[in-house]
Each structure stands twice: as structure tokens, then as C-alpha cells.
Amino acid sequence: MPTVPSPQTVLDRVRRDVERNALRARNGIKLVAGVDRPGVGQTPKDVVWQRGRTQLWHYRNEEETYGGVRYAPPLLIVFSLVSKSYILDLTPGNSFVEQLLEAGFDVYLLDWGEPDERDAENRLEDYADDYIPAGIDRVLELSGADEVNLFGYCFGGNLALLHAAHHPDAPLRSLTVLATPVDFRHMGPLADIFAVGGMDVRSVLGPDGNVPPSVVVQGFRALTPTAEVTRYVNLWERLWNDEYVASYQAMTGWSDDHVPFPGAAAQETAEMLVRRNGMLTDRLTVGGDPVHLADIRVPFLSVRANRDHIVPPDATAPLIDLVGSPDKHELCLDAGHMGLVVGRTAARTTVPTIIDFVRRRSDPLDGVPDDPAAQEA
Secondary structure (H helix, E strand, O other), rough: OOOOOOOHHHHHHHHHHHHHHHHHHHHHHHHHHOOOOOOOOOOOEEEEEEEEEEEEEEOOOOOOOOOOOOOOEEEEEOOOOOOHHHHHHHOOOOOOHHHHHHHHOOEEEEEEEOOOOOHHHHHHHHHHHHHHHHHHHHHHHHHHHOEEEEEOOOHHHHHHHHHHHOOOOOEEEEEEEEOOOOOOOOOOHHHHHHHOOOOHHHOOOOOOOOOOOHHHHEEEEEHHHHHHHHHHHHHHHHHOOHHHHHHHHHHHHHHEEEOOOHHHHHHHHHHHHHHHHHHHHEEEEHHHHHOHHHHHOEEEEEEEEEEOOOOOHHHHHOOHHOOOOOOOOEEEEEEOOHHHHOOOHHHHHHHHHHHHHOOOEEEOOOEEEOOOOOEEE
């Protein structure tokens, strides 16, 4: 026979439900009113170079920030063109950048800002052949190093790949890319519209000559049409939990917080990467020159997720075989797109793996590291 709960147990459950409903009401009001939003992107940093809307950030790594050995060369992050970079520095205690600093890396980030009409003519080559090399040069100048560890996030990984392929002699110690698509046949309805439907990017450009953020957001939402409903159901179930609500606000705020996609780069992406599927078919050109991912020979790591609805796993899977590096590795995680850089999976698996990969190809500056994995390098 089923166990009958005691009166005290029933009373405790009623009290818990009453308390949670009260917390749901309080947090629901705060969400609707837009108050008590968590601060994002709070790790201290300095702007050390700027061109147009693009800035190079240098994160401060004070002695109390890291717990052991510093490593060289510096790590330069190349961010995506269509979203804001604070996902990598979401909130204190849930920050990819914070973990890199604590591991002893000297961290820089190329942030593209918010493109306007002055950026509408920017092509992919402007990023791969101009902005990224200029950022690398500035990092080398400030640090005194002669190489950098390059890290590309999402479409920033595509830009980093184009740069490394076009400049095989670039001063790179290693290259890591995360959630970076190469088979654009699997990038969902938005890619299908341009590849199969023949839609012209110019038909969706805004008055400033760029693809508006609203078009980008709707394109991503089309990948998982039921996700909006699911996330609200999950929110209701845990609306009583202050920590969950704060995390929800930060992450969903970022997922809806996109920037314009420079018009010329968007048209080139649609033609070369989507219609020609140039990364997979080896039909890439940068600055009029044919480039080949097989020419990338530096130590290489591809990090991807098997539950990624923004960059599906079939879009990222071929990359490891396309790059020519003798020293190349892949990490495929049971995670979603954001789960690669924020949350428990990121803290326990993604970031430690990236840190270990880069450490093993870097030089300790302050003696023998305390980390056993690094000692084996």
C-alpha cells in the first residue's frame, strides 16, 4: 500500500508552496518591471586600442586575481559579429573571462561594438586581414610577447579561421574556436532561405545598410520555434528561486541582445559561406586570394556542443578534419550553445579543458605551476 504522508509532512509542503508562490509573485513583478537586473560584463578592463566602433579590451589581472602561475603568451579573444561579448563575462562567479584570469592568462578581447552606417561596407577580409592583425600587433606591443594564443567565439571563430588560413605565418602559438560552424547546410531555416530560397541579403538591410538585430534574433528563434514557450514554463517552475531568476535574466537578456550585422560582410557570408558552403567545399577567398583551412598548422582545439540549437552539431562536426594542424583536438560536450561558456558545464568541463589545452602550449612565467596537469606539459 502507498505510504500516507504524516500531517506534519503535508503541512510542511503547504507552507513551502505558499512561500514559493509568494516568491514567484515578487520575482514576477520584478521581471515585468525590469528591476534588479544583474550586472553583466563587470570584470575590470581597459580599452587599449580602437578603430571605428571596434575596441581591444585588456582585462586587468592583478596579483590577487590569479592563484598561482602566470602564463605567456597572451590570449586574444575574437568575438562574434552579431551578438554582444558580455556572454563571456556574464556575471561575477559565472564568467569565462574571470576563469581565464584566475588561471593566470593575460586576456584581451576584440569587441566589434555596435556597427552603424560607417561599417556597412565592411567585408570579411576587413576583419580577417585588418582588425585581427591590428589587434594582435597591439597585444604584442603591450605585452612584449612575440606570439598570441588566439580564441574565436562562434562566428568570431570563422573570422579567426579565415585569418589563420590567409596568414599561415601569423604569430600564433595556438588557435581555439568554440561553437564555430563550417557546414552551413545545417544552420537552419535562415541559411535555407539564402542557400535554397535564393533570397538576397539586400532585401533585409536596414536604412543604415546593415542587417538589423531584429532579423538576426528572429533567424535564431526560427531554429527552435518552441524554445520561447519552454523557457517560460521553466521560468514559472523556478520563479521562486532568486539565483535562477538572476541567471535567467542575464542569459535570456543576452540571447535577445544582438547588434547589426555589417551589410557587406552579411552578403559575403550568404554567398561564400552559405550558398557555396565554402568552408566545407574549400572554396574560400579572402582579399581576392584563395585560402584553405588545411593551411592552418598551429596547435588547434575545436569545442562544440551536441545540444546547440544556435550552431547545430552537424554544422561544427567537420571542422576538426578540415584544419591541417598535426596537433589538433576536439571537445564535444553534452551542452547547449550558452552552456559552453556559462553555467555548470562550462565551469566543470569546457573552461578547464580550454585552460589545460592553452597552458600546455604556453610558458609559465613564475616558476613551476601548482596544477598537476600543467606540470605534465
